[in-house]
Amino acid sequence: MPVNASSESIEPKPLEPGLYIVATPIGNLGDITLRAIDVLRAVSVIACEDTRVTGKLLKACCVKTRMQRYDDHASPAVRKKLIETAINEPVALVSDAGTPLVSDPGYRLVRDAREAGVNVTTIPGACAAVAGLTLSGLPNDRFLFAGFLPVKDKARSDVLAQLGGIEATLIFYETGPRLERSLKAIAQVWPTREIAVARELTKLHEECRTGTAEELVDHYSDHPPKGEIVLLVGPPMQETNDIDADDLLKDALQEMSASKAAGKVARATGLDRQTLYARAVELKQQ
Numbered sequence: 001m002p003v004n005a006s007s008e009s010i011e012p013k014p015l016e017p018g019l020y021i022v023a024t025p026i027g028n029l030g031d032i033t034l035r036a037i038d039v040l041r042a043v044s045v046i047a048c049e050d051t052r053v054t055g056k057l058l059k060a061c062c063v064k065t066r067m068q069r070y071d072d073h074a075s076p077a078v079r080k081k082l083i084e085t086a087i088n089e090p091v092a093l094v095s096d097a098g099t100p101l102v103s104d105p106g107y108r109l110v111r112d113a114r115e116a117g118v119n120v121t122t123i124p125g126a127c128a129a130v131a132g133l134t135l136s137g138l139p140n141d142r143f144l145f146a147g148f149l150p151v152k153d154k155a156r157s158d159v160l161a162q163l164g165g166i167e168a169t170l171i172f173y174e175t176g177p178r179l180e181r182s183l184k185a186i187a188q189v190w191p192t193r194e195i196a197v198a199r200e201l202t203k204l205h206e207e208c209r210t211g212t213a214e215e216l217v218d219h220y221s222d223h224p225p226k227g228e229i230v231l232l233v234g235p236p237m238q239e240t241n242d243i244d245a246d247d248l249l250k251d252a253l254q255e256m257s258a259s260k261a262a263g264k265v266a267r268a269t270g271l272d273r274q275t276l277y278a279r280a281v282e283l284k285q286q
């Protein structure tokens with residue numbers, strides 16, 4: 001397949017100047033696309049996070065193009081130079097793995113390039129968030145990618161509180177050493193939501209384990225997870241179909257006021273707090 005063959009024409013055309021955002025595999029090298037290889041061969045320079053990591057990929061694909069280290073902390077001068085080059089020549093942007101800009105560098109470069117009138121185009125491919133979603137069996141009609149959860153307890157619980165009412169599957173990137181703490185925090189706020197841990201996607205030991213956060217804590221405390229992880233949380237809607245909010249309210253009412261019980265159940269389910277409060281008052285009177 002030529003570099004920029006379209007459905008209208010199969011004639012190879014020289015690669016136009018511009019910035020080419022090129023996705024690379026997230027584990028299995030076989031996931032590099034034909035177009036990605038063609039573009040990486042044809043560009044003048046490949047901007048990458050780590051020349052050693054990208055160098056291995058290029059070697060495996062017999063690509064000899066020059067690399068230039070780039071991340072969003074690079075000096076404005078480096079970014080400016082890449083953009084100047086992209087005005088007259090084709091330049092590729094890759095990250096260590098997967099789709100650039102998805103929890104990876106490139107945002108500033110793409111923004112500045114667009115502002116400078118550079119032709120920016122994308123060569124799509126692997127992305128762990130989407131691969132994890134497709135594997136999880138969780139609802140996928142709406143999803144929200146939220147990057148990495150904060151490490152500190154307070155910041156993490158603030159983020160979970162912000163996301164609580166969103167009626168979509170939530171997708172987080174995670175690391176093995178941090179998984180258990182994140183699951184414990186999720187168990188506190190969303191005890192009954194369905195969770196999926198998608199690990200080592202596209203690699204030899206790929207697995208996707210589902211359950212409640214507490215069930216997964218039990219599993220991973222006995223089997224510390226290795227490798228790379230996507231953590232997914234099913235939407236509150238699914239939970240409200242599966243469980244009865246009345247049961248949660250009744251439990252909560254044994255220990256707290258109607259107002260507090262409504263707040264607790266609203267945080268856990270994403271249901272409307274005022275409706276829950278009205279129902280809690282009714283339940284108290286029964």
Ligand code: SAM
Pocket residue numbers: 026027095097098099100101102103104126127128129172173174175198199200201202203228229230
């Ligand atoms: N840009 C990449 C993408 O498109 O997925 C993500 C880069 S981000 C710095 C790295 C995180 O992505 C990892 O910590 C992990 O959460 C997730 N990840 C990357 N590769 C993965 C894989 N093979 N299996 C599961 N998660 C993966």
